[in-house]
Amino acid sequence: MLNREIAAGHPVILTAAVRDEGTSYHYIPPSREVEPRGNVTRALIDTFTEAGLDFRVGKAWTTDALYRETKGKRKARLEEGCEVVEMEAAALFAVAQFREVSIGQVVYGGDLVVPEGWDSRSWANRGDDRRLLFDLSAKAARKLF
Template identity: 60%
Template sequence: MTPSDLNPEFPLFEFDPDPAAILNPQVKLRLENPPQRWVLCFFREVLDSLAQSGELRKVGELRSEAGANPIYQVEQDGTSLLVMHPGVGAPLAVGFMEEAISCGGRHFIACGGCGVLKRDIAVGHPVVITSAVRDEGTSYHYLPPTREAAASPAAVAALEETLRNRKVDYRLGKSWTTDAIYRETKARRTRRVEEGCLVVEMEASAFFALAQFRGVTCGQVVYGGDLVTPEGWDFRDWIARGDVRTALFWLAVEACSKLG
């Protein structure tokens, strides 16, 4: 791609397919055979608790201006996986996932919470994201402009198989990924619902775009959190769901162990 191919009016749409940038991730782990399966878990308190109980073992860390971000190892039915918190928001989460790929990661499952756009999605109800509307900026550096980015079919299948086997009721559908949590207006919310979005969050479309660009597998499962409707916002005490958050983490681990 040459400069003439770029759109000077809209820098976000200046997609450049060159896989090598000026700055590239070069993180390595001090493990003889680093696992290729990673769980990206947004529940910091769950990771801290499992680390304290010895169910997770710290094997490294990534760093940002927010400080050290531990990397843990966990075993699932004889399969070794790595686990980390990916940070909040698409730019940081994708940066950490890039570094995980440089450590040898090839298969990723993310688990977290979300806002729900429909009242019939209860607090704590799992949703497997199949695709996400790209209303954020990071994904446009990994894929040409399109309206959506799709999860890896293998990852969606692994999540569905795990949830079915565990007899966990779940929804399957599209998400709205946005950078601006305080700009979820009534009109934008209505448009997202009309195009099939069930939930809203901040990272999925960027995760999926990165995965396609780097040729790795990525899926995401979230649980229903706060309610976002034209009538107003309802917190629904969604963060205080420790049992749901821990259970969703282990479901993500099990699903990720099936990949590859």
């Protein structure tokens, strides 16, 4: 996470990803951001809302550079509106556009990247959170068919 306000385990439904990795450029023309395709994001939002689950909707910074989430890059991505940092969304969204299939993505508050350093926030011990998000995501997927 980039945003300190996002608690460990708190879900974030992604609306876009800043492209700071290599894979997405093999599938779609260069651009600063890429968005999910189709109505999956809407289905996720509707399903999470119906379940009464507190969640956020936001943008991700996708990077494939391990340990290069520097203070300067973190600040710049926050200024661009990114709330989370992860490694897959931009590539997945680009492949979905290329293949003309629908995609959406939800992540949850895990480790925290802050100027003082890295805080794991015990993100690996969030089995119940992952199970709930899986179940709700499956319910959202069923709405699409």
